Amino acid sequence: MEKQTHIAVIGLGYVGCVTAACLASLGHRVFGVDRDEHKVREIRNGRAPFYEPGLEELVRENTAAGRLSASTSADAIGETDIVLVCVGTPSEKNGNLGLHQLRRAVSEIAAQLGGRAKPLAKPLIVGIRSTVFPGTCEEVVAPGFAAGTAVSVVSHPEFLREGSAVRDFFEPSLLVIGGADRASIERVAGLYQPLGVKASLVSLRTAEMIKYASNSFHAVKISFANEIGALCEEVGVDGHEVMATLCEDVKLNISPAYLKPGFAFGGSCLPKDLRALVYRAARLDLSLPLLESAMPSNERHLKRAIDAVLDLPAAQRIGVIGLAFKEDTDDLRESPAVMLLEQLIGKGRDVKVFDPRIRLDAIYGSNRNFIVETVPHIGRLLTSSLEQILEWADHLVLVQKQAAEAMEQIQASRLPVLGLVNGSFREASARSGPSGPAVLRAVN
Numbered sequence: 001m002e003k004q005t006h007i008a009v010i011g012l013g014y015v016g017c018v019t020a021a022c023l024a025s026l027g028h029r030v031f032g033v034d035r036d037e038h039k040v041r042e043i044r045n046g047r048a049p050f051y052e053p054g055l056e057e058l059v060r061e062n063t064a065a066g067r068l069s070a071s072t073s074a075d076a077i078g079e080t081d082i083v084l085v086c087v088g089t090p091s092e093k094n095g096n097l098g099l100h101q102l103r104r105a106v107s108e109i110a111a112q113l114g115g116r117a118k119p120l121a122k123p124l125i126v127g128i129r130s131t132v133f134p135g136t137c138e139e140v141v142a143p144g145f146a147a148g149t150a151v152s153v154v155s156h157p158e159f160l161r162e163g164s165a166v167r168d169f170f171e172p173s174l175l176v177i178g179g180a181d182r183a184s185i186e187r188v189a190g191l192y193q194p195l196g197v198k199a200s201l202v203s204l205r206t207a208e209m210i211k212y213a214s215n216s217f218h219a220v221k222i223s224f225a226n227e228i229g230a231l232c233e234e235v236g237v238d239g240h241e242v243m244a245t246l247c248e249d250v251k252l253n254i255s256p257a258y259l260k261p262g263f264a265f266g267g268s269c270l271p272k273d274l275r276a277l278v279y280r281a282a283r284l285d286l287s288l289p290l291l292e293s294a295m296p297s298n299e300r301h302l303k304r305a306i307d308a309v310l311d312l313p314a315a316q317r318i319g320v321i322g323l324a325f326k327e328d329t330d331d332l333r334e335s336p337a338v339m340l341l342e343q344l345i346g347k348g349r350d351v352k353v354f355d356p357r358i359r360l361d362a363i364y365g366s367n368r369n370f371i372v373e374t375v376p377h378i379g380r381l382l383t384s385s386l387e388q389i390l391e392w393a394d395h396l397v398l399v400q401k402q403a404a405e406a407m408e409q410i411q412a413s414r415l416p417v418l419g420l421v422n423g424s425f426r427e428a429s430a431r432s433g434p435s436g437p438a439v440l441r442a443v444n
């Protein structure tokens, strides 16, 4: 780690003051800037400007040791190695993010850079800790610096929780640094080396987006638990016991399972059980908007996929790979691939389908009957081998993950592929790899 990195922190609110005091306690020299005289005075006097457990002690120790200072003026920024911008990004009336504090902070930093004595060997790193929408660093922050200024913009979102912010700094749930310049993001990651935490080094826009994805996920988790709890109460079940037991499943429930963008869900259980739960809740006069929205959300996702396939040139022959509701089964109940095919047939598209587990000459019982009696129009589109469909098609639509050997064959065909299995609704050439290993989120 570089000893005594000189860091400026712009904005000394919950995020900025905690960041400044904690970085100073790791041995860095931190200079805090805020337009609020009260906050600056409090820090100079060794006091935290608001209540946050453990913060007062850190501010006192580090100001006394000379590692933490504060000012209402950004004059000393020109002497620092890294500037961390922690200003507020409050909601505007329409819900959009207000960037006026950020724009002003950027222009103040830019104004100070003209005062740098000589060009630095390394660029000044400007890290955005404020929560900003993807593209803000590229479209708002970077253009704020004159061309030719040696500035490297990185996104370094904050994940602390008020009330445990100091502990969260020293034991972060996630440490994300994004940017185009590898040396810059590694330098920011180096600040945290004493914590022994692995930093996630990603692109600028990914770093910005992770913050929104995380906060949305937390909001959805809380709403989910509250809705399940409310339903439990109505039906005389202990909601805490239900959720605690649900959390004991670390394979499917509390795990990365079902957390990749992919195709719509289907199958014999998820749609049926969601419908039953929502129906029963409605009969109890219980509104559960999050759970009620899961099926419409899935239908909307399927519609996006169908629209993407319909966007393919009308005269082209479309080969759909995967028909069952997920790979390695021949179960067709509520398969989104069936719904996709029905739409394509209805629009008069020239389409065929292949599924390694569904060959009319090989399947039997209820699934064969289902094809022959309920969806004979789809049964007629089935091809019996991958080679056959690759030979016939102009475009492939991949709705299921295929075995490695089949993926190689698809790639070798050089056909353009729409990889719905990856949640990607843009066509890619098979030459560049039609699909990664994402799984179809259609589960039993």
Ligand SMILES: NC(=O)c1ccc[n+]([C@@H]2O[C@H](COP(=O)([O-])OP(=O)(O)OC[C@H]3O[C@@H](n4cnc5c(N)ncnc54)[C@H](O)[C@@H]3O)[C@@H](O)[C@H]2O)c1
Pocket (backbone or CB within 6 Å): 010, 011, 012, 013, 014, 015, 016, 033, 034, 035, 036, 039, 086, 087, 088, 089, 101, 102, 104, 105, 108, 129, 130, 131, 132, 158, 159, 160, 161, 162
């Ligand atoms: N509070 C949280 O728990 C939390 C957690 C993670 C991320 N965030 C995000 O971090 C950002 C900051 O949040 P916060 O809660 O610390 O905000 P805050 O309102 O508490 O603090 C922002 C500070 O920036 C100062 N400021 C504004 N413009 C300035 C300028 N040009 N120069 C100097 N100082 C300036 C303000 O005076 C204020 O003290 C927001 O984008 C927020 O969404 C907040």
